[in-house]
Amino acid sequence: MDTDARPRRRGPYAKSAERRRSIVDAAFEVFAARGYQGGSLQDVADRVGMSQTSLLHYFPSKADLLVAVLNRRDVVADTGPLEDETRDFPTILIDQARFNEGVPGLIELYTVLCGESVTEHYPARDYFEHRFARLRDEYSAELRKLEAAGRLREGVDIERAASSIVALWDGIQTQWLLDDSVDMAACLADYLGLIIRPSAP
Amino acid sequence: MDTDARPRRRGPYAKSAERRRSIVDAAFEVFAARGYQGGSLQDVADRVGMSQTSLLHYFPSKADLLVAVLNRRDVVADTGPLEDETRDFPTILIDQARFNEGVPGLIELYTVLCGESVTEHYPARDYFEHRFARLRDEYSAELRKLEAAGRLREGVDIERAASSIVALWDGIQTQWLLDDSVDMAACLADYLGLIIRPSAP
DNA sequence: GTCTATAATGCGATAGAC
DNA sequence: GTCTATCGCATTATAGAC
Numbered sequence: 001m002d003t004d005a006r007p008r009r010r011g012p013y014a015k016s017a018e019r020r021r022s023i024v025d026a027a028f029e030v031f032a033a034r035g036y037q038g039g040s041l042q043d044v045a046d047r048v049g050m051s052q053t054s055l056l057h058y059f060p061s062k063a064d065l066l067v068a069v070l071n072r073r074d075v076v077a078d079t080g081p082l083e084d085e086t087r088d089f090p091t092i093l094i095d096q097a098r099f100n101e102g103v104p105g106l107i108e109l110y111t112v113l114c115g116e117s118v119t120e121h122y123p124a125r126d127y128f129e130h131r132f133a134r135l136r137d138e139y140s141a142e143l144r145k146l147e148a149a150g151r152l153r154e155g156v157d158i159e160r161a162a163s164s165i166v167a168l169w170d171g172i173q174t175q176w177l178l179d180d181s182v183d184m185a186a187c188l189a190d191y192l193g194l195i196i197r198p199s200a201p
Numbered sequence: 202m203d204t205d206a207r208p209r210r211r212g213p214y215a216k217s218a219e220r221r222r223s224i225v226d227a228a229f230e231v232f233a234a235r236g237y238q239g240g241s242l243q244d245v246a247d248r249v250g251m252s253q254t255s256l257l258h259y260f261p262s263k264a265d266l267l268v269a270v271l272n273r274r275d276v277v278a279d280t281g282p283l284e285d286e287t288r289d290f291p292t293i294l295i296d297q298a299r300f301n302e303g304v305p306g307l308i309e310l311y312t313v314l315c316g317e318s319v320t321e322h323y324p325a326r327d328y329f330e331h332r333f334a335r336l337r338d339e340y341s342a343e344l345r346k347l348e349a350a351g352r353l354r355e356g357v358d359i360e361r362a363a364s365s366i367v368a369l370w371d372g373i374q375t376q377w378l379l380d381d382s383v384d385m386a387a388c389l390a391d392y393l394g395l396i397i398r399p400s401a402p
Numbered sequence: 403g404t405c406t407a408t409a410a411t412g413c414g415a416t417a418g419a420c
Numbered sequence: 421g422t423c424t425a426t427c428g429c430a431t432t433a434t435a436g437a438c
Contacts, residue, residue: 037238115316167372194395
């Protein structure tokens with residue numbers, strides 16, 4: 001008797017999962033280049049080499065595909081935990097900014113979908129609402145820790161600073177996409193340096 | 202002989218100009234709510250009470266209408282000159298942020314079109330490229346004046362600070378659209394206070 | 403200037419054969 | 421699971437009557 005039954009079933013499931021994955025990768029590229037509204041299922045199907053109707057076998061609607069793409073984005077751009085023994089909070093953010101810069105399509109995708117998210121009936125509006133709420137909470141918590149460690153500069157409003165980190169980061173990405181002479185990580189680092197004292201070594 | 206011939210011709214021209222204006226106003230609302238890609242000429246025509254083909258008599262293509270809407274946005278959100286005897290640079294920006302907040306659709310329009318602007322073949326990509334370049338130049342010039350007046354804090358990189366003001370402002374607008382408990386003007390004021398000393402009264 | 407009619411294309415989604 | 425065929429509808433844009 002097998003102690004692990006999964007290998008028997010892995011064949012077809014793995015193949016289907018692979019297919020789904022390649023569809024999501026193609027949709028990632030299409031939505032990054034043309035947006036959700038501007039990209040079509042046919043574009044995605046062409047890129048993955050299948051018919052548009054076959055694609056709908058895996059994702060019953062375009063909105064479902066959008067959700068899958070955004071979940072994939074979270075994996076691609078995963079920061080890892082904000083807790084890190086070797087790097088402090090500002091360093092983690094700056095490293096992440098530099099990393100994201102090198103992932104093709106990542107910033108394009110985020111910027112265009114984020115802009116579309118404020119339109120009526122947008123299928124992923126919730127994603128962005130929750131994302132922003134979560135980031136504000138996480139960054140606020142990190143800033144409170146730094147405050148407790150005496151590393152926050154005087155007079156900084158923590159909640160507004162958390163919002164501002166996210167805002168600055170998002171906004172600078174848009175400028176960078178339109179003019180890559182803008183130094184995203186440096187702008188972010190400048191701001192963090194204004195509100196956080198360097199760690200005592 | 203008339204000393205001023207314009208009144209004779211004002212009738213038909215004024216009417217046509219009025220019509221164009223009402224079309225641009227309607228398009229402003231449609232693009233603000235649904236984006237450029239998501240909004241249709243039919244939506245605009247319905248709102249202004251004319252046929253879609255008549256609309257194309259005034260604006261030969263959808264892209265032309267988009268350009269007209271963005272020019273209209275510049276008028277609606279006109280800061281006036283950054284030179285002001287009674288208000289300093291940070292105050293002018295903060296006042297503008299508070300003013301914009303009260304103009305229906307203004308921030309929605311800007312945010313969604315700005316996001317779309319990074320997509321392929323976008324008809325208004327130039328508008329945003331040039332807008333950002335201009336704002337960075339203008340803000341840099343103002344920061345240099347403040348530096349000369351001894352009001353810039355030590356260690357501020359002027360070009361990056363100018364980019365960051367624009368970025369923070371744009372980014373905070375997106376968050377505000379998705380959660381209006383975010384205080385846009387306060388976040389902007391906080392940042393300006395970090396890089397600029399208060400004026401001596 | 404405004405309209406109807408329509409061209410020409412594209413869209414997301416469904417039905418059903420294989 | 422994949423396809424062809426197609427539905428039903430929307431889109432931008434053009435032609436031409438009035």
